[in-house]
Amino acid sequence: DAGVIQSPRHEVTEMGQEVTLRCKPISGHNSLFWYRQTMMRGLELLIYFNNNVPIDDSGMPEDRFSAKMPNASFSTLKIQPSEPRDSAVYFCASKIQRNTEAFFGQGTRLTVV
């Protein structure tokens, strides 16, 4: 397995534009997490899914953020409209539910100018 795959690796966009980040979890994993990493806040949990169902989205900062998981092999995180303060590295991670290791993708570095 190629591991958790995120795209794009880097994204530079102008304020106000829509941004879509993509994640393909490891096959067979049924939990998927979206995290945002900044120097100030560390790894913030934005939202997570179990069996494609959103369980907890309390970490999503604003209505500008939305996430979907239409099937077991794909998830998106969308920011519309984007703002400079959204600049961060966004990680997707997947695991088998329960107490097991979570595997991270390589992350998407988002810069909003």
Added chain:
Amino acid sequence: GENVEQHPSTLSVQEGDSAVIKCTYSDSASNYFPWYKQELGKRPQLIIDIRSNVGEKKDQRIAVTLNKTAKHFSLHITETQPEDSAVYFCAAITGANSKLTFGKGITLSVRP
């Protein structure tokens, strides 16, 4: 919800010395505690984990201890090497839905 805290935010040690990183958690229902290492520009990767029915676990130069009563767990690195320099995150998994919450991370610097 669960709140995982790490202190301090930075730690500097001399090569060969030991390093101890401490974390606390708030939810007594948390039952799995992984530690991740993140090198500069890379993704976090698991280095060791401990379940709530175990008090201590060791893997070569690293060990983790868990005190469920006090709700804290610690990472111990012995004989530190420059390649141990990285950001270390503690985390906790809570509940049947397996919510994975991370601390803010600690930057460990090992001076040659």
